[in-house]
Amino acid sequence: MKLELRGITKSFGALVANDHIDLVVESGEIHSLLGENGAGKSTLMNVLYGLYEPTAGEILIDDKPVMFAGPADAMAAGIGMVHQHFMLVPVFTVAENVALGGETTGFGGILNLDDTRRKIREISARFGFDVDPDALVDELPVGVQQRVEIIKALVRNAKILILDEPTAVLTPQETDELMDIMGQLKSNGTSIVFISHKLREVKAVSDTITVIRRGKVVGSADPGAATTELASMMVGRAVSLTLDKADAEPGEVTFKVSNLTVMNDAGQRLLNDISFSVADGEILAIAGVQGNGQTELTEAVLGLHKHIQGSIMLDGRELVGRSVRQVLDAGVGFVPEDRQDDGLVGEFSIAENLVLDLYTQEPYSRWGSMNRAVIAKNAKEKVAEFDVRTQSSQDAADTLSGGNQQKVVLARELSRPLKLFIASQPTRGVDVGSIEFLHKRIVAERDGGTPVIIVSTELDEVLELGDRIAVLYAGRLMGIVPGKSSRELLGLMMAGLPADEAQAQLDAPAAGSSGAGDVAPAGDTEGERS
Amino acid sequence: MSETQTVKEPTPPAKESQGSQVFREIMSGSAMISVLAVFVALVIGGILIAVTDPRVSASSGYFFADPGATLSAVWSAVSEAYGALWRGATYDPTARTWQGQLGIFETLTFATPLILSGLAVTLAFRAGLFNIGAQGQILLGATFAGIIGFQMQLPPVIHLLAVILAGAIGGAIWGGIAGFLKARTGAHEVIVTIMLNYIAVSLVLYLLKNQLKAPGSTNPISAQMHDTALFPLLLGPNFRLNAGFILAILAVIVVAWLLNRSTLGFEYRAIGANPKAARTAGMLVSRGYTTVMLISGALAGLAGVAQIAGTEKTLDSDIAGSIGFDAITVALLGRSKPWGTFFAALLFGAFKAGGTSMAVNADVSIDIVAVVQSLIVLFIAAPPLIRSIFRIKAVRREGASA
Ligand SMILES: Nc1ncnc2c1ncn2[C@@H]1O[C@H](COP(=O)(O)OP(=O)(O)OP(=O)(O)O)[C@@H](O)[C@H]1O
Numbered sequence: 001m002k003l004e005l006r007g008i009t010k011s012f013g014a015l016v017a018n019d020h021i022d023l024v025v026e027s028g029e030i031h032s033l034l035g036e037n038g039a040g041k042s043t044l045m046n047v048l049y050g051l052y053e054p055t056a057g058e059i060l061i062d063d064k065p066v067m068f069a070g071p072a073d074a075m076a077a078g079i080g081m082v083h084q085h086f087m088l089v090p091v092f093t094v095a096e097n098v099a100l101g102g103e104t105t106g107f108g109g110i111l112n113l114d115d116t117r118r119k120i121r122e123i124s125a126r127f128g129f130d131v132d133p134d135a136l137v138d139e140l141p142v143g144v145q146q147r148v149e150i151i152k153a154l155v156r157n158a159k160i161l162i163l164d165e166p167t168a169v170l171t172p173q174e175t176d177e178l179m180d181i182m183g184q185l186k187s188n189g190t191s192i193v194f195i196s197h198k199l200r201e202v203k204a205v206s207d208t209i210t211v212i213r214r215g216k217v218v219g220s221a222d223p224g225a226a227t228t229e230l231a232s233m234m235v236g237r238a239v240s241l242t243l244d245k246a247d248a249e250p251g252e253v254t255f256k257v258s259n260l261t262v263m264n265d266a267g268q269r270l271l272n273d274i275s276f277s278v279a280d281g282e283i284l285a286i287a288g289v290q291g292n293g294q295t296e297l298t299e300a301v302l303g304l305h306k307h308i309q310g311s312i313m314l315d316g317r318e319l320v321g322r323s324v325r326q327v328l329d330a331g332v333g334f335v336p337e338d339r340q341d342d343g344l345v346g347e348f349s350i351a352e353n354l355v356l357d358l359y360t361q362e363p364y365s366r367w368g369s370m371n372r373a374v375i376a377k378n379a380k381e382k383v384a385e386f387d388v389r390t391q392s393s394q395d396a397a398d399t400l401s402g403g404n405q406q407k408v409v410l411a412r413e414l415s416r417p418l419k420l421f422i423a424s425q426p427t428r429g430v431d432v433g434s435i436e437f438l439h440k441r442i443v444a445e446r447d448g449g450t451p452v453i454i455v456s457t458e459l460d461e462v463l464e465l466g467d468r469i470a471v472l473y474a475g476r477l478m479g480i481v482p483g484k485s486s487r488e489l490l491g492l493m494m495a496g497l498p499a500d501e502a503q504a505q506l507d508a509p510a511a512g513s514s515g516a517g518d519v520a521p522a523g524d525t526e527g528e529r530s
Numbered sequence: 531m532s533e534t535q536t537v538k539e540p541t542p543p544a545k546e547s548q549g550s551q552v553f554r555e556i557m558s559g560s561a562m563i564s565v566l567a568v569f570v571a572l573v574i575g576g577i578l579i580a581v582t583d584p585r586v587s588a589s590s591g592y593f594f595a596d597p598g599a600t601l602s603a604v605w606s607a608v609s610e611a612y613g614a615l616w617r618g619a620t621y622d623p624t625a626r627t628w629q630g631q632l633g634i635f636e637t638l639t640f641a642t643p644l645i646l647s648g649l650a651v652t653l654a655f656r657a658g659l660f661n662i663g664a665q666g667q668i669l670l671g672a673t674f675a676g677i678i679g680f681q682m683q684l685p686p687v688i689h690l691l692a693v694i695l696a697g698a699i700g701g702a703i704w705g706g707i708a709g710f711l712k713a714r715t716g717a718h719e720v721i722v723t724i725m726l727n728y729i730a731v732s733l734v735l736y737l738l739k740n741q742l743k744a745p746g747s748t749n750p751i752s753a754q755m756h757d758t759a760l761f762p763l764l765l766g767p768n769f770r771l772n773a774g775f776i777l778a779i780l781a782v783i784v785v786a787w788l789l790n791r792s793t794l795g796f797e798y799r800a801i802g803a804n805p806k807a808a809r810t811a812g813m814l815v816s817r818g819y820t821t822v823m824l825i826s827g828a829l830a831g832l833a834g835v836a837q838i839a840g841t842e843k844t845l846d847s848d849i850a851g852s853i854g855f856d857a858i859t860v861a862l863l864g865r866s867k868p869w870g871t872f873f874a875a876l877l878f879g880a881f882k883a884g885g886t887s888m889a890v891n892a893d894v895s896i897d898i899v900a901v902v903q904s905l906i907v908l909f910i911a912a913p914p915l916i917r918s919i920f921r922i923k924a925v926r927r928e929g930a931s932a
């Protein structure tokens with residue numbers, strides 16, 4: 001099935017998010033959209049999926065114009081979409097979720113799930129999905145939930161699949177699996193529109209790349225083009241993909257975690273006897289596959305956890321047992337892992353979100369009364385400094401594109417005097433140009449003498465930022481290694497080997513390689529980044 | 531150190547419950563939806579008036595012979611009824627007494643407790659709580675105010691101020707219980723406030739049969755408030771409009787400031803919109819729940835004061851009428867905005883003031899007013915219905931895909 005977008009324009013008030021966009025997706029093609037944060041990629045996809053009505057332009061399927069009043073029409077026309085935030089009902093089973101909206105009912109309106117189960121098994125078998133129709137969605141890992149979304153589209157015979165930043169929440173392994181799936185779908189004749197800020201992925205899967213900048217198509221790119229070339233085409237200037245970072249000059253150790261154990265309500269240990277310290281002017285990067293205790297570690301520092309043993313000292317003061325407010329007031333800047341859930345109040349304006357945890361301080365408020373003029377001025381400055389693409393800082397934060405929301409959180413947390421900066425996935429969903437900027441800002445914070453902790457599932461980011469790298473596995477610290485350690489070493493530690501054992505395994509003659517230096521393992525096309 | 535530290539803050543729900551998401555949707559719609567909801571409700575009310583009108587049914591017998599007669603009968607039935615409603619609520623030159631002509635002041639009088647209790651619902655809602663308990667809070671407020679008002683002798687002005695304060699405290703206690711239970715145990719405020727409504731009625735009845743019964747009376751009714759404990763009348767003895775209305779306007783101004791300008795309101799709104807982000811930003815979600823219900827209860831308590839020290843003058847178990855429930859509609863209609871609530875309360879006050887005049891002058895059952903009010907609730911609670919009637923496209927960032 002061939003899809004064509006002709007002159008699609010979508011305005012939000014005075015802002016033209018899509019400006020006469022022409023796009024052709026051929027049958028069985030993986031077509032990637034590349035563009036900065038706020039370029040209009042998601043908006044275009046929402047138009048295609050019938051969520052937004054275009055201001056102008058038309059959509060053609062197999063050269064016939066179509067009109068979508070809503071996603072139901074789009075689905076009926078063979079278009080499926082997997083949003084970055086899944087639209088699954090967590091307490092339903094996979095089969096129930098897939099059946100939702102397209103139920104086949106039998107006698108007396110009884111839901112016929114057998115049919116759905118059969119289809120799920122069929123699709124699972126065909127593409128090697130490995131999804132149990134009777135599993136509860138709640139209990140599935142993110143990667144599998146995403147597959148459920150894909151199955152939902154395929155059950156409805158989607159011939160065109162839209163994947164909007166599907167890899168942002170996936171582990172590297174899940175990402176590889178998704179790319180395999182995309183390949184199989186393609187060989188099956190399904191067209192895919194793929195959006196990602198990770199150029200390596202885009203290069204690996206795309207047949208065609210269309211670059212969008214500020215709502216306009218600026219051209220198409222060859223998937224074989226160099227990463228830097230793609231990046232500069234997208235941003236409109238040369239982008240440096242590697243960070244020039246001077247060696248850290250660690251000062252006094254002011255942040256110290258000793259024997260930290262975090263338990264859930266059931267008494268399970270989510271974090272088990274962790275000890276480490278970070279010096280002033282040093283970045284400790286924490287690597288590990290998602291779900292190995294990273295979230296608990298950062299939340300424990302902020303005071304969000306109930307069952308904590310051990311101690312967290314900042315500047316000679318104990319943080320354990322303090323309220324979040326007290327921790328923030330002690331000078332901790334905190335970037336949560338999930339910006340929409342924990343970092344922002346979507347319906348608040350950008351200006352309000354920029355003072356979400358500063359509103360009690362002068363000059364933002366005085367005598368319990370907010371000072372709107374100061375808050376507006378602050379917003380103007382931060383929006384300019386962090387290049388948040390928005391019409392007005394009085395707009396609601398959830399009108400921002402994903403990457404721009406992330407910039408708002410970072411702008412807020414980085415713009416006050418800090419004693420500790422701790423950030424989870426600081427650049428999730430952020431475009432390469434902005435990553436460059438944000439990484440520089442984080443390094444500047446370090447150079448200003450602040451201890452910095454970065455939690456990231458992106459190995460690139462960990463290696464780029466970390467002066468030292470800690471690896472968590474199953475709630476335990478596998479060790480802390482120097483910032484220039486090899487990917488292989490980190491890989492072994494992330495798989496559960498303590499640092500010394502991992503090093504020994506690499507040093508053993510059988511392993512062949514010396515393990516020293518930044519050696520990229522075969523199959524990892526990270527060459528151009530390092 | 532290795533002992534387990536326990537912080538009391540209970541974890542806010544990871545995801546908003548389905549129900550509160552629906553309420554959020556209802557409350558955050560545009561003012562346009564409110565206006566259209568009222569309009570459609572009036573149209574349907576008009577149809578009901580027409581079909582139940584004897585002249586219309588008489589002329590519809592020969593509809594095909596003379597459709598004009600039916601249509602003009604419909605027009606006159608509906609316009610008479612709504613005309614009487616409007617005049618009764620504003621200005622009616624045909625009324626016999628000049629006091630009777632100025633229905634507008636009755637409208638304001640009826641609106642007074644609705645404004646105050648509507649604000650109570652509005653404020654709690656903005657913090658994410660659905661306060662169904664205005665009814666009980668009004669009762670408690672009226673009771674506390676009454677105890678000061680008819681059982682104590684105090685100098686003028688001071689007496690009234692004490693009555694107002696007592697009413698606010700009474701309501702605050704009743705609202706605060708629900709907030710406290712929500713904060714400490716996670717008990718759902720809807721259930722708790724409904725139960726508290728029942729308890730309030732029983733409690734007040736018990737008091738009225740015992741300690742608070744008027745001396746010599748056989749009915750469960752209290753003594754009259756002392757004159758010093760009453761709101762002064764604003765327009766002399768011919769009108770019931772009293773200083774309670776001024777209190778209500780002040781309350782609107784204060785709540786508007788609280789919600790939109792104060793740090794406390796910033797916290798409440800953040801907690802209401804995204805409790806997890808609020809907690810991550812250092813706000814104490816459970817303390818927010820408790821204090822907002824204290825303030826919300828106090829506002830409803832003031833509605834009780836407006837009743838007992840304004841229009842009713844004695845305490846009985848029926849003093850809250852249906853105000854506590856109309857308050858919910860008023861807050862819905864006002865889009866949980868302070869000034870929106872104010873105007874919605876004026877509209878409902880007008881329905882009350884005009885309803886009687888419509889029943890008397892146009893011979894239309896006063897139940898039509900109740901039907902229209904219920905239809906308003908229905909249409910506001912179902913914005914998709916109104917949207918599809920008027921083909922308004924929902925402008926939301928759907929999927930919130932990043
Ligand atoms: N509902 C809306 N109201 C107002 N403006 C909007 C709305 N939705 C999107 N925008 C604006 O349209 C522009 C394009 O947003 P869009 O989400 O399409 O960007 P994107 O290319 O997907 O970016 P990202 O890579 O960060 O996800 C942005 O400037 C955004 O602020």
Ligand SMILES: [Mg+2]
Pocket residue numbers: 041042043164401402931932
């Ligand atoms: Mg996007």
